[in-house]
Amino acid sequence: xxxxxxxxxxxxxxxxxxxxxxxxxxxxxxxxxxxxxxxxxxxxxxxxxxxxxxxxxxxxxxxxxxxxxxxxxxxxxxxxxxxxxxxxxxxxxxxxxxxxxxxxxxxxxxx
Amino acid sequence: xxxxxxxxxxxxxxxxxxxxxxxxxxxxxxxxxxxxxxxxxxxxxxxxxxxxxxxxxxxxxxxxxxxxxxxxxxxxxxxxxxxxxxxxxxxxxxxxxxxxxxxxxxxxxxx
Numbered sequence: 001x002x003x004x005x006x007x008x009x010x011x012x013x014x015x016x017x018x019x020x021x022x023x024x025x026x027x028x029x030x031x032x033x034x035x036x037x038x039x040x041x042x043x044x045x046x047x048x049x050x051x052x053x054x055x056x057x058x059x060x061x062x063x064x065x066x067x068x069x070x071x072x073x074x075x076x077x078x079x080x081x082x083x084x085x086x087x088x089x090x091x092x093x094x095x096x097x098x099x100x101x102x103x104x105x106x107x108x109x110x111x
Numbered sequence: 112x113x114x115x116x117x118x119x120x121x122x123x124x125x126x127x128x129x130x131x132x133x134x135x136x137x138x139x140x141x142x143x144x145x146x147x148x149x150x151x152x153x154x155x156x157x158x159x160x161x162x163x164x165x166x167x168x169x170x171x172x173x174x175x176x177x178x179x180x181x182x183x184x185x186x187x188x189x190x191x192x193x194x195x196x197x198x199x200x201x202x203x204x205x206x207x208x209x210x211x212x213x214x215x216x217x218x219x220x221x222x
Contacts, residue, residue, distance in 0.1 A: 092183035098143050098203045102153035
């Protein structure tokens, strides 16, 4: 039982490149979210999904796309990376009781 | 808009001290308040509080909620260096997946 997994753990991109951060869960929960964490800013919600086929924007959605074709997977796409997207990204899965479980994170640097 | 404010933002104590971390919130349709501990990696769940005045306890950590005054405290007694971490407080919002986080309290415990 892996819980929430994220890949890659580290990534360096050049400005303008695109990439997809992967998130997968084996907890069979409907609700999944993507956060970014920056020093002094706390965790900020990028996008979230309440189930397969349903996604919505969070607090800081610009420059990111998501899709949810299955319960298990919730990838986050950076369309054209910018230095402002340098951050640590966490995927999270929320249980019906509102307890939230986080993946190990992806540290992204955009040069 | 839902709001979570944590204080102080950072704290330095010595081993053996007792600390109190504060979290105040404004949220429509309150359901629960959650505390997380974040060391070097992803946040890990500590407590979920739903009822006023009922203390949740785990070892040297305890937490209580005041729904009238809209705040929660997290107490750590006999602190150890392993308690050094960022402590995050969060509340679920109206939308199913949206957890609003405070900016976190950075606790440093010196030997």
